[in-house]
Amino acid sequence: MNQPQPATPAIHLRNLSFTWPGQPHPALALDELRVEAREHIFVSGPSGSGKSTLLATIGGIIAPQAGSVEVLGQALQDLPAARRDRFRVDHIGFIFQQFNLLPYLSVTDNVLLPCQFSSCRKGRTLQQGGGLQEAAHSLLASLDLAPALWARPVTQLSIGQQQRVAAARALIGRPEIIVADEPTSALDSDRQQAFLDLLQRECAHGGAALVFVSHDQRLAERFHRRIALEQVNRAASIEESA
């Protein structure tokens, strides 16, 4: 009789070591880190503990010198750089600390950017019924962004509003993984909690795993699992004891 196969993890890192060019020690050395499909994890760690390096590894933006990075069962090290980039935009929505919105585009066009770069994200957006604009507007509405803002250039929005545009851009086309790098650091505590409510609700709705990096331990309890990077990144302790 066939045994049920264990579900493919969203992310599976093994025996990983990454050293930035010109640096004497690795910035990241991990035995294993696994994030299950639909799991929401909170990653914390002091400055320099390797949080951004970890996210860049998961996104295939940087390639470790040793070890394996599997995302949705695909070994990123087996893909040439251009296919890694395509894989990232197809399957991972990033929310950056500085949001990285394009200032000359409207709110709606910023949200739709991943659909321009990924036919996979575009196809999944259209599968929801309705057109691309409707899908962007429905996400913006569910993230509490008023319709009066949808056609405006993003530069006319407050930081909290820009953050929700960045979240909508990450979520459009239902990528399987959302990666958020300190997306709440510019907001006060109430607004951080409100943003996280919306983000977690939308990730659950779209069935996405969420990797959320933050210094703010007050947010940690809302996640399925917490990872203190300074405890699992062996390179962080190398640096401290050097």
Ligand SMILES: Nc1ncnc2c1ncn2[C@@H]1O[C@H](COP(=O)(O)OP(=O)(O)OP(=O)(O)O)[C@@H](O)[C@H]1O
């Ligand atoms: N582009 C780079 N070139 C060389 N070294 C780098 C580079 N980026 C990061 N590092 C080094 O790698 C280590 C981990 O940095 P990383 O930015 O991943 O930490 P972090 O936990 O995200 O820090 P922060 O909370 O301050 O953003 C640090 O020692 C840092 O100096």
